[in-house]
Amino acid sequence: MKKLISLLIVAFMTMGASLAEGALVTYFSHTGENYNVGVIEEGNTAKLAKVIAEQTGADLFEIVPVVDYPQSYDECLEAATAEQREGARPEYVGDVENWDQYDTIFIGYPIWWGEIPNIVYTFMENHDFAGKTVIPFNTHEGSGQAHSQRDIENALPDATVLHGLAVRGATAQNDADATAKAVSDWLSGLGM
Ligand SMILES: Cc1cc2nc3c(=O)[nH]c(=O)nc-3n(C[C@H](O)[C@H](O)[C@H](O)COP(=O)(O)O)c2cc1C
Structure with a gap:
């Protein structure tokens, strides 16, 4: 019995370690003036992304626009309208190193006019998601996930997409405890 318990402990530890090593949190987030939070130096989604990375031990990659x-x-509202109308694919700075080492990719974004910002599509189109597990997360000010869960499933047909997390931007920005709890509840719901 003791041996079985030790084996199980080792198995769980290995699972934890493999998530930490094989997981990436990538996100886009806007700083400056925003709805409900005033002028911010760190975006709402950036704050949420860092909590997810902290709780999972994942690496972080920020999608920074060129x-x-x-x-x-x-x-910013006008710029988002224009890029959505044009189907723009804005470029971002640098890219993820060692893409192949990640089997779990968290993808984070704010909701912009009910949509995933176009630059996140640039990122998704630049990478091969075959066999990857993708976990969306987003911030918003009332739209929840909007239809972004379905949009990601459609954009990444070769990935397994798990159920995402939506957090109010103002909560992610100003309430660290509520954000940490939302993330831990969600991760346990996913079995992580
Ligand atoms: C261009 C733009 C469009 C937005 N559209 C929506 C929207 O349709 N629904 C919503 O709930 N929030 C909307 N918001 C609010 C953002 O989703 C929210 O403030 C989010 O937390 C911003 O995250 P960030 O600081 O990481 O950029 C919009 C914000 C901007 C700047």
């Missing part, structure tokens, strides 16, 4: 979005909220 051409910055406007700092002003109204101008």
Whole structure:
């Protein structure tokens, strides 16, 4: 019996270690003026991404636009409208090193006009997701996930997409305890 318990402990430890080594949290997040939170130096989704990385031991990769979005909220709304209308694929700086080493990819974004920002599509189209497990997460100010869960499933047909987490932007920005709890509840629901 003792031997069995030790074996199980080792098995669980190995599972934990393999998630930490094989998991990546990638996200896009906008700083500057935003709805409900004023002018912020770290984006709401960035804060959420860091909590997920901390709780899972995953690596982090931020999708940073080559051409910055406007700092002003109204101008950012206009920029998002324009890129959605044009189906733009904005470029980002650098890329993930050692993509093949990751089998679990968390993908984070704010909801923009009910959609995933176009730059996140640039990222998804730049990588091979065959055989990967993808876990979406997002911040918003009322839309929840909108239809982004389905959009990711459609964009990444070769991946297994698990159920995502949506957190209010203002909560991610200002309430670390509530954010940590939302993340841990969600991760346990996913069996992590
Ligand atoms: C261009 C733009 C469009 C937005 N559209 C929506 C929306 O349709 N639904 C919603 O709930 N929130 C919307 N928001 C609010 C953001 O989703 C929310 O503030 C989010 O937490 C921002 O995350 P970030 O700081 O990581 O960029 C919008 C914000 C911006 C800047």
